[in-house]
Amino acid sequence: MGALKVFAPVFYLTGGGPNGATMSPSTFAIDSFFGGASVGIGSALVTTLALIIGGLLGITFVIVRLRARVVNRDA
Numbered sequence: 001m002g003a004l005k006v007f008a009p010v011f012y013l014t015g016g017g018p019n020g021a022t023m024s025p026s027t028f029a030i031d032s033f034f035g036g037a038s039v040g041i042g043s044a045l046v047t048t049l050a051l052i053i054g055g056l057l058g059i060t061f062v063i064v065r066l067r068a069r070v071v072n073r074d075a
Contacts, residue, residue, distance in 0.1 A: 025049055 006024050014022045023031075025045060033042025 006026065010017075010022050010024050010027050011030070017023065020028075026049065029042045029045040029049065031042075032038040032045065036042075
């Protein structure tokens with residue numbers, strides 16, 4: 001999940017790098033949305049990233065709750 005949150009370091013240090021070498025999904029979305037004429041692609045990518053991050057967060061929440069129940073049951 002941390003790999004999806006690399007926008008700031010990549011954007012500020014390399015700006016996507018030479019010929020997009022360090023382009024991450026988040027920097028590609030921002031570049032598509034604001035830098036090009038592909039507003040639809042940028043917004044679709046941002047929506048997809050939000051759904052992926054939300055799904056991973058939900059799965060993590062469920063795992064933590066299940067582990068807490070197992071620890072409390074053993075104590």
